[in-house]
Amino acid sequence: MALLRAAVQAVFFVVMPGAFMAAFSGVKSIFLAVSEGSVLELNSFVAALLGLSGFTVLFGRFFCGFACAFGTLGDFVYWLSGLVQTKLLRRKKQVQIPERFVPVLQMIKYLVLAVIVTACAVGIYANLNQYNWNPWSVFSFLTSLRFTLNGYIIGGILLAAIIVGMACKERFFCQFLCPMGAIFALLPQFPFSALQRDEENCIKGCRACSMKCPVGIKLEKDGFRNGECIGCEKCTGVCPKANITRWDRKLVRNEMLPVIVKAVLLLGLGVLLRLVR
Amino acid sequence: MKYPNFMMKLAALAAIVAVLGGYQSVASARAAAVAENEAAIEEVEAYNREIQLENARRQAVETYYEDGTYEGEGKGYGGPIRVSVTLEYDVITDIRVLSHDAEDPAYFSMAEALVQQVVSGQTTDVDAVSGATFSSKGILEAINNALDKAVKSEN
Numbered sequence: 001m002a003l004l005r006a007a008v009q010a011v012f013f014v015v016m017p018g019a020f021m022a023a024f025s026g027v028k029s030i031f032l033a034v035s036e037g038s039v040l041e042l043n044s045f046v047a048a049l050l051g052l053s054g055f056t057v058l059f060g061r062f063f064c065g066f067a068c069a070f071g072t073l074g075d076f077v078y079w080l081s082g083l084v085q086t087k088l089l090r091r092k093k094q095v096q097i098p099e100r101f102v103p104v105l106q107m108i109k110y111l112v113l114a115v116i117v118t119a120c121a122v123g124i125y126a127n128l129n130q131y132n133w134n135p136w137s138v139f140s141f142l143t144s145l146r147f148t149l150n151g152y153i154i155g156g157i158l159l160a161a162i163i164v165g166m167a168c169k170e171r172f173f174c175q176f177l178c179p180m181g182a183i184f185a186l187l188p189q190f191p192f193s194a195l196q197r198d199e200e201n202c203i204k205g206c207r208a209c210s211m212k213c214p215v216g217i218k219l220e221k222d223g224f225r226n227g228e229c230i231g232c233e234k235c236t237g238v239c240p241k242a243n244i245t246r247w248d249r250k251l252v253r254n255e256m257l258p259v260i261v262k263a264v265l266l267l268g269l270g271v272l273l274r275l276v277r
Numbered sequence: 278m279k280y281p282n283f284m285m286k287l288a289a290l291a292a293i294v295a296v297l298g299g300y301q302s303v304a305s306a307r308a309a310a311v312a313e314n315e316a317a318i319e320e321v322e323a324y325n326r327e328i329q330l331e332n333a334r335r336q337a338v339e340t341y342y343e344d345g346t347y348e349g350e351g352k353g354y355g356g357p358i359r360v361s362v363t364l365e366y367d368v369i370t371d372i373r374v375l376s377h378d379a380e381d382p383a384y385f386s387m388a389e390a391l392v393q394q395v396v397s398g399q400t401t402d403v404d405a406v407s408g409a410t411f412s413s414k415g416i417l418e419a420i421n422n423a424l425d426k427a428v429k430s431e432n
Contacts, residue, residue: 045409
């Protein structure tokens, strides 16, 4: 399952690395239109926003867990940092941001979203942009294999800082800073899209799933009805009693098939939205 | 209520969509009024341009650019963008995008709107499209590059 996830992530990283940026540019495009008093258009960015949001409402944050290029970067950096620390430096455990800070840090992304949306809506976003601060732009140079800063000094520094964060906490950017993640977390995701945990069947005191969760969801308390869940499905593999499941996994008696079907659907959506290179 | 969290978020989303929908109807009504005015203004301006062009033809005024169609190239997000610019009596009458092979399609289609802005404003001094900065800059660079080639040699 871990291998399948890595493979799906690799494919989406190569094929549609700009999807998360296009979707968030859709948000910006709406509020920039508001600031000018002009009519809202269904341009390709807004289409990307609606498409990915619709997919998330239907299937949960599968895009975040399996397809977002920036999330994949985070997973890769975290994995590499763990490898270096345990194998090379012979440390027992990877350096971690303490769990107790996680819920507070997760609130920052809503602030990031609010600041950007407000800046767009009152018409000061263009002034902000002249500082070339956007770390996603620098990331987009890298995915197009141009290893240049293009004058994005602040953006480069921010991206470097984010990568350091990614090395210290799994899905650092996604859960703490991503404004698109904030929107996905606020979307009403259909209850049947979430994983279910059969508590009656749990081993008493077992917290394996919560310990494994990259975004710090306390499954024994909150369950899965939580916008923070990025749908990575890591909890399902770690449960000793295979207690975490969903209707589609039960239906096909297989954990891989639902992932493959969703990946193919998302790829089709990407072609439709012209997000595929 | 069975799914309080879902219902709450659904209500919030519905509220946002309703607000944007309200905005949209106001903006549309305003845009329709503006479009009516602009159509009238454009009619007068087109007439003026024609007179100007006619005068220039008759008097053989010295122009800055040589008439004709010129190709130009600019650096976009993933590679070169090529355009052709047609000039007549220093007026940009047409711009066509010839190739943009290395641009991401969803991004490029956003930046392409700038071409119309350049023709109607007769200037390449227009703002890049937010989110498609590099495709935008590539298009403008390509147009400027074509214009540079069109400058008469004595200038």
